[in-house]
Amino acid sequence: MTVQRWIVRVHKWIALIVGLQIVLWIAGGFVMSAIPIEIVRGEHKIAQHPVEPFDVEELLSLGDVTMAAEVSVVKSAALGEMLGHPVWRIVRQDDGLAIIDARSGAILSPVDESTTRAIAERDYNGDAEIRSADYVELPPTEYNKSGPVWRVQFDDDDKTTIYIDPLKGEVTARRSETWRLFDFFWKLHVMDYDDGADFNHPLLITAAGMAIFVSISGFILLIIRMRRSFALWRRNRKKAAPADA
Structure with missing residues (x-):
């Protein structure tokens, strides 16, 4: 078997294997750029x-x-706001979080459903009503964080979905169709069909290497075929030259 035939055979089989993924890469790139x-x-x-x-004098x-809050040691503390009211967000020594009203000293965390709905409505810029508010211990994959969380x-x-951390009283993720x-196309693009977070895994690297081989081998085969076509054209032209004369 000549080198060219070997390259053609390997090129065809690898192209057959990675061809669909190449199409998915192109489709994913189109969607993500559009x-x-x-x-x-x-x-x-x-x-x-x-x-x-x-x-400040009121706080x-x-x-x-x-x-x-009966907290003697803190890791960090930040003055912020929640629903337009000043609050202290404190990280305790055990990494627990607490939201405390900066005026009254009342502990506001974890936030309840009514407060969660108010936070979501304040964050959302639209006319739609809230369809549901659920406290989720094990969030879906789309949240990409551990729970619990208000959805x-x-x-x-x-189908706008807002995720709110019950201990921070803040929006931590926004999802939609x-x-x-x-x-969906990102996961197909990086070939990580779980959460789409890993784009350095062996499957993607292998597929990318195979795609590079298909491209290079196809380019080589194109050059060989063009050279043959050009040589055939020159030979036919030489044969036709005396007749023309």
């Missing part, structure tokens, strides 16, 4: 609220709120 990433992330549905400054100090689903065409479509 849909703006801001739409995928749901940024166009985030309501914008002006940040109102707080009067409790960190020492006062930790005393109210709030809106009754809109894109657009996001799910993008995620």
Whole structure:
């Protein structure tokens, strides 16, 4: 078997194996480039609220709120807001989280369903109503984090879903049918059919190497065929030259 025949045979078999994946790579690249990433992330549905400054004299100090929460040692503490009200978010020594009202000292975490719905409605920039609000111990794969978490689903065409951390009182993920479509093609693109987080695994590397071989071998075969075609054309031209004369 000549080298050319060997290359042709191997080229055909490998092309047959990776051909479908190459099509999926192209399709995935098209979808991911056609849909703006801001739409995928749901940024166009985030309501914008002006940040109102707080009067420091009205707020409790960190020492006062930790005393109210019966916390003696903290890893970190940050003053922020929740539903427009000032709150302290404290990380305890055991990595537990606590939200404390910066005015009254009341412990607000974990947030209940009514507070969760209010946070979701404040975050959502749309006219749809909340369809459901569920406390999920084991979140679905699309959340990409461990639980528990509040899952709030809106009754809109894109099936917007907002995930809210019950201990932070913050939106930690936004999902929609657009996001799910993008995620589906992303998983096909990186060949990670679980959560799509790993794009350095052996399967992808092997498929990419095989695709490179198909491309290079196909280019070599094209050059060989073009050279033969050109040589045949020259030979036929030489034969036809005396007759023309």
